[in-house]
């Protein structure tokens with residue numbers, strides 16, 4: 244193996260508090276186990292909850308029953324994700340990719356070339372999760388945009404890999420870590436802008452007799468009405484923003500299937516997210532967690548041959564540290580999903596309250612009954628699997644808010 248695969252220069256000083264190979268394995272499996280236990284409990288509680296709900300609502304229609312049963316399918320999907328992580332660790336997928344890069348057609352290339360080769364393959368594999376949204380891209384234009392996002396995601400990973408290799412040449416670990424954190428923050432902000440790409444290709448929402456109240460409300464709230472778009476084949480609406488711009492997307496199915504007052508109530512909910520800066524807080528949260536994992540990469544992963552060995556490496560390629568960091572980051576995010584879901588549910592209820600305070604409570608309840616299929620859920624199930632509270636909880640909270648306002 245090439246001798247240029249060295250660790251950062253001050254590795255010896257950090258050795259005292261680095262994990263052993265066994266500890267690194269435990270750090271890998273702990274979030275998997277936590278997630279498995281939580282998901283098993285959540286699905287058991289949800290099953291019991293649905294049985295009791297069906298008994299207390301004997302007149303429930305077939306469509307509603309099937310919709311409720313479908314909520315249980317999130318469990319096998321969750322198990323599959325955990326299985327994939329476990330399998331990738333056991334079968335040493337990351338070291339195998341590195342081996343492929345060193346034995347393939349660039350075997351005699353420089354470290355930079357082999358590192359880029361590794362990153363392209365690794366990133367092409369993990370970015371496949373973008374295709375989870377393929378059902379939303381049901382036109383040629385939508386598919387092309389999805390492939391463009393996939394391609395840009397790989398380009399972003401390669402850029403970060405090259406930065407890490409270049410920064411590794413710095414004498415001080417602290418300086419290298421600082422610059423890499425900064426580069427990651429800038430890359431994430433650019434990547435966040437990339438999320439606007441599909442929206443730019445949507446038509447702007449036209450103001451007519453049905454959408455007039457919605458436009459009036461937007462102007463009342465000083466929202467630029469040129470930034471309201473019509474979503475294609477979408478029975479929902481959402482608000483999105485970056486540091487530079489903000490947009491609201493109203494689905495075409497939502498407009499067709501609901502009264503103007505219900506659609507305006509949904510607009511009021513989206514303006515509630517804007518009022519409370521929910522998207523900005525989310526973006527800062529992402530930047531913070533990435534910075535934390537970058538620090539872990541520089542001070543625990545990079546100087547530790549034992550962490551590399553736990554994954555099945557017999558050398559310590561610098562570029563692979565990004566893949567190891569990403570694996571730990573994803574695993575711990577998975578285990579902490581209930582916390583992020585609870586926060587997300589809190590901001591949804593707060594946006595509902597905002598709409599109710601603006602006088603759209605009843606209309607929002609009607610819209611929720613039309614567009615949401617998540618009727619009811621046990622609290623643990625909702626914390627584990629749902630970013631939005633069930634209709635039952637949302638409607639009860641809106642009614643409570645309306646009663647307080649009387």
Ligand SMILES: [Zn+2]
Pocket residue numbers: 512513516591594
């Ligand atoms: Zn919302």
